[in-house]
Amino acid sequence: MKPTAFLLSVLLVMSGVFAGASAYVVAPAAGTEILITLGGDCTLASVEWALRHPSRSFDGHIERFGYAYPFAGIESVVAHDDLTVVNLENVFYNGKKGRVDKKFSFKSATDFAKILPAGSIEAVNIANNHILDYGRQGLYSTIEALENEGVGWFGATEHAAGTWIYEKNGVKIGFTGAYIGFWRTKRDALSATFRELKEAGCDLIIASMHGGTEYTKRHDRHQTDMAHWMIGEGAALVFGHHPNVLQGVEVADGRTVLYSLGNLSFGGNPRLRADVSMLAQVRLVFGEDKTYLGHQLNLLPIRPSSTPEYNDYQPVLLTGDEAQAVIDRVQQDTPFALNPYVDGVGALQEFVPAPPND
Numbered sequence: 001m002k003p004t005a006f007l008l009s010v011l012l013v014m015s016g017v018f019a020g021a022s023a024y025v026v027a028p029a030a031g032t033e034i035l036i037t038l039g040g041d042c043t044l045a046s047v048e049w050a051l052r053h054p055s056r057s058f059d060g061h062i063e064r065f066g067y068a069y070p071f072a073g074i075e076s077v078v079a080h081d082d083l084t085v086v087n088l089e090n091v092f093y094n095g096k097k098g099r100v101d102k103k104f105s106f107k108s109a110t111d112f113a114k115i116l117p118a119g120s121i122e123a124v125n126i127a128n129n130h131i132l133d134y135g136r137q138g139l140y141s142t143i144e145a146l147e148n149e150g151v152g153w154f155g156a157t158e159h160a161a162g163t164w165i166y167e168k169n170g171v172k173i174g175f176t177g178a179y180i181g182f183w184r185t186k187r188d189a190l191s192a193t194f195r196e197l198k199e200a201g202c203d204l205i206i207a208s209m210h211g212g213t214e215y216t217k218r219h220d221r222h223q224t225d226m227a228h229w230m231i232g233e234g235a236a237l238v239f240g241h242h243p244n245v246l247q248g249v250e251v252a253d254g255r256t257v258l259y260s261l262g263n264l265s266f267g268g269n270p271r272l273r274a275d276v277s278m279l280a281q282v283r284l285v286f287g288e289d290k291t292y293l294g295h296q297l298n299l300l301p302i303r304p305s306s307t308p309e310y311n312d313y314q315p316v317l318l319t320g321d322e323a324q325a326v327i328d329r330v331q332q333d334t335p336f337a338l339n340p341y342v343d344g345v346g347a348l349q350e351f352v353p354a355p356p357n358d
Contacts, residue, residue, distance in 0.1 A: 031287040032169040036206070037078050038280045039086035040241040040261030043130075043268035044070065044115050045108035058267025058313050059108065062115070070265035071119025073306055073316035077279060078120040083166050085175065086264055087210065087241040088116075088124035088153075091131060091138035092145035098135035105133035106268055113145035123164050125177040125208035127155025128242065155208065156182060156190045163193050165200060171286050172201055177208025180242075183226050194233040203290050207235035212243040212260060218333045219247045219259035227257040236354075237282060237295065246277060246326065248333025249297070254355035256282075256297060259333065263304045265313050272311035276318070276326045277302050281346070294354045299338070299347040301326035319343050 046057040054060035061069060071078060078084040090106035092113045099105050116124065124146065131139055136159050143160060146153045154164040155177040164175045174197030178190045197205050207230040212223045219240075227238045227250070239258045240247070247260035262277030279300040285293040301323040306314045318326060323341045331338050341347040 031285070031293070032171045032290070033286070034083070034166075034168055034171065034173060034284040035081040036173070036282050036284065037081045037084040038239045038258065038261065038282065039084065039121075039264040040277055041089050041244060041266060042070075042086045042124075042264045043089045043106050043266050044112050045090035045106040045267050047104060047106070047268050047270070053270075056270050056310075058265075058270075061313050062112065067112075067114045067118040070115055070313055071121065071315070073314045074279065074302065075120065077281070077300060077317070081281065082168060083123070083173075084121050085123045085125070085206075085208075086121055087128060087208065088126055088142075088146075089128050089130045089241075089268070091134050091142045093134050093138040093141040095134070095137060095141070098137050100133055100135060102133070104130075104268065106130050107134055107138065108267075110141060110145040110148075113142075113149045113151065116146070116151045117149050121151065123152035123154065123166070123175060125155045125175075125210070125241075126153050126162075127157050127178045127182065127208065128210040129179055129181070131155075131157055132159070154193075156186070156193050158182070158186075161189060161193060163196050163200075165197070165202060171203050171290050173284070174198075174200065174202035174205045175208070176205065177210065180209065180211025180222060180226055183211075183229070187229075191233055194235075198234060203286065204237075204284060204292050205233075205235045206237045206239070207233075209238050209240040210242045212240065212247065214242065214244050216243055217245055217247060217329070219243075223247075223259055224250075227259070231255045231257075236292070239280065246329050246333075248330055248335070249299075249338070249349075250335065251352055254294065254352055256295065256352060258297075264302075264315050266304050266311070267313055270311050272305055275303060275308065276322075276329070277304050277315070278326055278330070292354045294352050296351045297349045298345075299327060299330065299341075299349070301341065301347075323347075 152164040176193040250257040301318040
């Protein structure tokens with residue numbers, strides 16, 4: 001991806017998605033700034049019954065339009081940041097054996113991993129309730145497919161735990177994550193990933209949280225407990241997914257929690273019950289000595305399909321009243337007043353300074 005540039009107090013992204021939102025932007029200190037785009041649930045596979053209808057399935061769309069198709073509608077954002085990270089909710093596996101006994105299992109061929117770099121996605125969380133849909137062989141095949149395409153992966157699971165580090169100008173951003181069920185039963189294993197990132201010299205940690213109740217528009221106490229535990233372990237930012245719908249934002253003591261970003265490219269449901277979602281862009285600011293100074297969040301409303309009539313698996317940016325309606329929905333689960341959506345900018349929130357002890 002291309003680097004971003006900042007000019008005085010105006011945030012400039014080369015795509016033109018953002019413009020002079022100087023009212024909310026804090027002029028950066030001389031140092032390093034990193035712009036990260038976070039996305040929600042991505043199922044780069046078809047639900048099994050849909051495979052019988054190629055024109056409607058995710059697989060059929062990829063065969064027809066190519067690997068770059070799913071994220072082409074948000075290219076103006078993800079191709080012009082420093083880093084894009086999403087939750088990968090399927091396995092890349094060419095075999096047929098090992099399917100677990102559950103209602104929905106999501107699998108696509110290993111070459112579908114090419115979708116991620118073609119869509120400017122640099123890293124994925126794999127710690128969720130679908131990474132073991134085809135057992136260990138599906139998990140290991142997924143990891144191999146990601147690594148073959150140069151895509152970073154992270155997350156603590158029963159059979160593999162990995163962290164991932166992004167580095168720019170000597171500043172290290174560490175990533176870890178977990179499914180909420182794993183956190184409840186194997187908390188020590190997840191804690192070990194935070195220690196690993198700290199020992200590797202990470203200047204900031206971002207944690208992925210897969211949990212909550214599907215299609216519930218308000219986060220629950222279990223999500224709150226997990227997010228706050230992750231903050232206690234050292235996360236400056238927690239981004240959530242799994243509910244498949246939008247949930248709120250929390251800012252506490254210089255840390256931010258995004259409880260659910262909703263769906264992104266979601267092959268698991270051709271009918272797509274969830275009609276809107278969002279990307280979250282976070283501007284991380286560091287001083288010349290790599291000291292973390294704070295962050296700024298921008299909420300970018302999207303629809304997971306370029307058409308509202310059916311799911312075509314290609315998310316697109318929303319504008320105007322449609323975009324503001326998305327922010328209004330997030331506001332329902334957010335305890336403070338969100339800044340509104342502005343065309344050409346996004347819903348750019350106030351700069352959050354780092355806590356004094358950071």
